[in-house]
Amino acid sequence: MGDLNDPFMRNQNSAVQARTKAQNRSNVLQLKQMGQSHPTGLTPNLLKLFEPRPPLEFLPPPEKRKLPSYTGMAQYVSQFAEPGDPEYAPPKPEVELPSQKRERIHKLRLEKGVEKAAEDLLKYDPSNDPMASGDPYKTLFVARLNYETSESKIKREFEAYGPIKQVCISERSLTGLVTALSHVLFAICVILLLEISEFIRTTISFESRTRAAFKLPCFAFI
Template sequence: MTDKLPANLLVLFAPRPPLRYLPHCDYAPEKRRTAPISGVAAFLEELKKPDPNYVPTESWMQRRDRLREEKKAALEKKTKEGLDAYDPEHDPLVRGDPYKTLFVSRLSYEVKENDLEREFGRFGPIERVRIVHDKDTGKHRGYAFIVYEREKDMKAAYKETDGIRIKDRRVLVDVERGRTVKGWKPKRLGGGLGGRGYTKIPVTRPTGGNFRGGFQGGRGGGGFTGGNRFEIGGGRGPRG
């Protein structure tokens, strides 16, 4: 059948020329002089011998847990050392009457002594302003102590300056407690007065004769009035 096809189609059925022979790039197996290749069975006995210098690879989860425990242990050690060394009564940097001293925290790191003198000096003459810096690095710790010459000026500043903005940051003002409260610990050593929800006067539950507990209800005078639990909406008891 193919002999009847035209020449242009017969070309499609023509066999391809044979591939050109190229010599092998490596030596023939019978001419090789390398060591014979074997399986892993010869090394099984070596695998049974433990390597004393072997260090297992640490996964990312193990590394995360290890760093977390190391950080926790370092923090506990630093806190314990700080508590042992904490003694504001004999600190050479702490000077002035503690009952005339004001504590100011949450300060911006850009605040200087003259900024505090300008803000707090309007309540009375100031004896000393001390911004606390880190003993090791010298960095700003974000809080300061202001010593007034008169106790009444300190009390006035304590009442009026809590929450004011200094360098676009709202500050927290309190009295000095390190030398006035027995057993007091600063926040950096696990003490303090709490977090950002701190208030000078804690919110207390209303008490007194005018307080009526219970739910008064909506329209129609219904609801629980705080008396007998069966007196609902001014009706009768459970037996009608």
């Protein structure tokens, strides 16, 4: 067996391990004592954070001072408002109900519409209309059209009544969207074409987005 006194054969960390074990035992005992000393098991450093503040300093109650005695108010009764005075019963503020507001706005819109119609009537000159496309006696108006109906389909449907010069679908001037009204300009007088009846009824077929065929009833009138 080797010599235990040989420094190469002896464990050099044995003393360090012994000191570490003893320190751990002392720490465990200290923690046990601390846990037994306080029910929460907190360390003294943490317990200082939860210590209550010192009590407030005692001060004697303030002395009661003498207040002025109650006096009458008979001298002010003559200044009170009486029936008939504007301050006695002020008028109730007029509140506009939602129905009254809608009616007022409706009347304002009607008045503005009447004024605008009167102004447009003064400016109306059918003889100098730049948007006029031809003779009104040769023009046929078609109503209740679908928005997807094209001018070519209208022309193909009404070519049976006579030669057509122009087909135009009306558009809104402000939004540019198409309307359900169009006019067809014939080469001959429409009255001769519609001498049997004042209006004719026809159907114009079109294809919707679902590719399904529909028949749309529309009315044509002079």
